[in-house]
Amino acid sequence: QKEVEQNSGPLSVPEGAIASLNCTYSDRGSQSFFWYRQYSGKSPELIMFIYSNGDKEDGRFTAQLNKASQYVSLLIRDSQPSDSATYLCAVMGTGNQFYFGTGTSLTVIP
Amino acid sequence: DAGVIQSPRHEVTEMGQEVTLRCKPISGHDYLFWYRQTMMRGLELLIYFNNNVPIDDSGMPEDRFSAKMPNASFSTLKIQPSEPRDSAVYFCASRTGGRPQHFGDGTRLSIL
Numbered sequence: 744q745k746e747v748e749q750n751s752g753p754l755s756v757p758e759g760a761i762a763s764l765n766c767t768y769s770d771r772g773s774q775s776f777f778w779y780r781q782y783s784g785k786s787p788e789l790i791m792f793i794y795s796n797g798d799k800e801d802g803r804f805t806a807q808l809n810k811a812s813q814y815v816s817l818l819i820r821d822s823q824p825s826d827s828a829t830y831l832c833a834v835m836g837t838g839n840q841f842y843f844g845t846g847t848s849l850t851v852i853p
Numbered sequence: 854d855a856g857v858i859q860s861p862r863h864e865v866t867e868m869g870q871e872v873t874l875r876c877k878p879i880s881g882h883d884y885l886f887w888y889r890q891t892m893m894r895g896l897e898l899l900i901y902f903n904n905n906v907p908i909d910d911s912g913m914p915e916d917r918f919s920a921k922m923p924n925a926s927f928s929t930l931k932i933q934p935s936e937p938r939d940s941a942v943y944f945c946a947s948r949t950g951g952r953p954q955h956f957g958d959g960t961r962l963s964i965l
Contacts, residue, residue, distance in 0.1 A: 774951070775951055775953075777953050777954075785958075786944055786956040786957060786958050786959050787944075787956050788956070789953045789954075792953055831896065833953075833954070835951060839951065840909075841898075841948075841954060843896050843898075845895040845896075846895060846896075
């Protein structure tokens with residue numbers, strides 16, 4: 744079982760819609776959760792992090808964490824073509840190990 | 854603030870040659886990570902250091918790969934001898950404590 748699981752996609756949404764990206768993790772003791780965006784040919788860029796159960800909003804982005812279900816998600820409201828990228832979920836497990844999912848490819852269609 | 858700095862940005866070399874990739878982490882960061890990314894395997898952790906000491910090198914594919922961190926501001930990843938299957942983008946990342954990792958721009962390596 745992988746430490747962090749994501750649907751690889753591709754996920755396609757029309758411009759202006761909400762894109763929902765999901766991630767599950769196996770280490771129940773994990774405390775820190777991160778979302779990275781990676782454009783083609785570029786390095787991963789941190790866009791959100793969340794430590795507590797519930798929602799955290801930053802502009803058009805909302806991260807949601809449910810530790811009981813070991814589930815973290817990223818919502819992108821009013822999706823724009825510039826949001827088209829691969830989104831990587833990352834989890835810091837017990838012992839400060841950092842695990843990445845394989846990423847979900849998102850395409851926003853104008 | 855300067856981010857993680859990697860060099861070279863691109864490297865093209867022939868099979869059998871030695872390749873050295875370099876990384877300067879963000880000042881003050883005590884963790885340094887080397888990753889390899891390919892379309893087939895995604896982002897793979899090769900090795901990471903804490904306070905210049907290698908902690909986990911279980912991701913290093915084989916003895917042809919070696920990594921060093923002689924001081925807090927510099928690390929190298931060496932491949933000797935290189936093979937075509939080593940072609941990938943190699944990322945260096947750093948962080949401090951439980952904070953997020955920050956990535957360098959990567960080195961795109963092509964072994965002919």
